[in-house]
Amino acid sequence: MSAATAEMRLVHTRDEVRRAVRGVRARGRTVALVPTMGYLHEGHLSLVDRARETADFVAMSIFVNPLQFGPTEDLARYPRDLERDLEMARGRGVDLVFAPSAAEMYPHGEPQVSVIPGALAERMEGAIRPGHFRGVLTVVAKLFGIFQPDVAVFGQKDFQQAALIRRMADDLDLGVRVEVAPIVREPDGLAMSSRNVYLSPDERERARALSRGLERGRALFAAGERDAEALRASLGSALAVPGVEAEYAEVVDALTLEPVARAAPGTVLLVAARVGRTRLIDNAVLD
């Protein structure tokens, strides 16, 4: 079922998803899932393209998951526009969109059983956003249970999240192949994010410090710099600009997410900063 042959379906309940997926499987077709929180941009749509390359039927979930937001975070103001999302998903050939309510996803309220991550979640985002990854992994495990997809596609921009989801699928034998698609950037380098809409024109300009820092780190590495401390210092100085409040600048191993002493191909540079009231994250894998 592709955009050319069928209409995109919009469903709101888990039962509707199960019935739809059963029908797809009965016809011998494979299923890919692209989990999102909506307010789609080209980054999300690139995940759809990747899903389309790997499976016959492409489903997308759109759900702003309250469980992954801390009490002082932006759950209430997180941007939402389902009509616009549906149009974009339809335009990119998504076969089915699942847009549940919170009551549909959490019918018993706060789940009594959830996915508790280990050491991979302790640093960076996990340290700054306590409970965030428990919320992410729990909703993703639920989505995997509802869709039972062959493959699920996530964005590299949330590098730590993708590493944790991959590890969860493996550690819990969930039978889902986790794919990670490259970051999509604005022409000036800013990584695409639904939260970019919060930025004023002035903040938008300052936000370039993150991608600029990563570019500088990559250039240093390409020029032969292997001392991780020097790369960390370079990221830190790129973030030290007025109006940008750095949260972390890390040089880590791609699998363990532990800081390294020496950088090598595959090492990851990760940055996080607040620009005004907006938290931004970005990363680059050294090659």
Ligand code: PAF
């Ligand atoms: O990356 C996101 O948009 C969310 O964390 C995800 C994976 C859809 C879970 O709510």
